Amino acid sequence: xxxxxxxxxxxxxxxxxxxxxxxxxxxxxxxxxxxxxxxxxxxxxxxxxxxxxxxxxxxxxxxxxxxxxxxxxxxxxxxxxxxxxxxxxxxxxxxxxxxxxxxxxxxxxxxxxxxxxxxxxxxxxxxxxxxxxxxxxxxxxxxxxxxxxxxxxxxxxxxxxxxxxxxxxxxxxxxxxxxxxxxxxxxxxxxxxxxxxxxxxxxxxxxxxxxxxxxxxxxxxxxxxxxxxxxxxxxxxxxxxxxxxxxxxxxxxxxxxxxxxxxxxxxxxxxxxxxxxxxxxxxxxxxxxxxxxxxxxxxxxxxxxxxxxxxxxxxxxxxxxxx
Numbered sequence: 001x002x003x004x005x006x007x008x009x010x011x012x013x014x015x016x017x018x019x020x021x022x023x024x025x026x027x028x029x030x031x032x033x034x035x036x037x038x039x040x041x042x043x044x045x046x047x048x049x050x051x052x053x054x055x056x057x058x059x060x061x062x063x064x065x066x067x068x069x070x071x072x073x074x075x076x077x078x079x080x081x082x083x084x085x086x087x088x089x090x091x092x093x094x095x096x097x098x099x100x101x102x103x104x105x106x107x108x109x110x111x112x113x114x115x116x117x118x119x120x121x122x123x124x125x126x127x128x129x130x131x132x133x134x135x136x137x138x139x140x141x142x143x144x145x146x147x148x149x150x151x152x153x154x155x156x157x158x159x160x161x162x163x164x165x166x167x168x169x170x171x172x173x174x175x176x177x178x179x180x181x182x183x184x185x186x187x188x189x190x191x192x193x194x195x196x197x198x199x200x201x202x203x204x205x206x207x208x209x210x211x212x213x214x215x216x217x218x219x220x221x222x223x224x225x226x227x228x229x230x231x232x233x234x235x236x237x238x239x240x241x242x243x244x245x246x247x248x249x250x251x252x253x254x255x256x257x258x259x260x261x262x263x264x265x266x267x268x269x270x271x272x273x274x275x276x277x278x279x280x281x282x283x284x285x286x287x288x289x290x291x292x293x294x295x296x297x298x299x300x301x302x303x304x305x306x307x308x309x310x311x312x313x314x315x316x317x318x319x320x321x322x323x
Contacts, residue, residue: 004037004089006085007038007093008077009050011042017280019096024057024164026121026160029121030123035059039081047069055172056167059168063175069182071188082106092154094155095156096254100155107153113148113151113153119160127147128148201250202258202260204259206263207232209234210223210240210246211240213270214245222309226312236251238256241256252275253276257278261283266286268289270289272295287299
């Protein structure tokens, strides 16, 4: 049986992020019989609301309140967890901006193993945990063993585990007094809101997203015609923004917008974790890419290995005929 498992919960405006519920499933994949505790750091009424929002997914929720934790500062959270976590703990966090900042330093301070960007959990083999990562932009799956003797800090890629509806009546335990003195050299200054573009992709139920495979700026019109035919909005991956073919407000990913569409049509997108990290809420994914080994196909509900420049116009024509 594994040691106790702790899950770091990211939250915003009093509501837990989707990753909180995916990590609950990942924790059970490690050991279905292990105790799992949610760690919720913050301050004020938003912290109380965030704890309530995950109490239905975790049997126990540790509430850790402190003014220094009002903004998700990885350095402050790391300092807090060192005072609270027991020796040999297994800690899960999302492989997002906060998790990537938190995980490595926390593992060093705890003297435990660190495994980033995990996409699969094969279970325990004695005191080793068998995990799956992806290398070379998702082209290769790597099977590794993580020694749990001194615990571990594991970052889970968003979307790798599907949240399940298995409600529990979680107990909220206030651990604020155990946090100790939080000393962080970094401090929150202000939130600078991103510029609002001509279209808000976060509000669309259907997105047609273009990536490097679109090849030329003029070919974006192919995606726009498809989007117009199905009542969707055009979004994109980072290379399109870097090339200045579309504005930043249309970028999906960890360095762009986080979206929760019902349907996501990916055209010429490889499917890097930076891009997929911007997709929340388990959308129905249709991927069109001429490279059959593209990582996007591992996440797609429907995968079409075709040249999008030839396939998409035909698809658009068929949709128009049906209408």
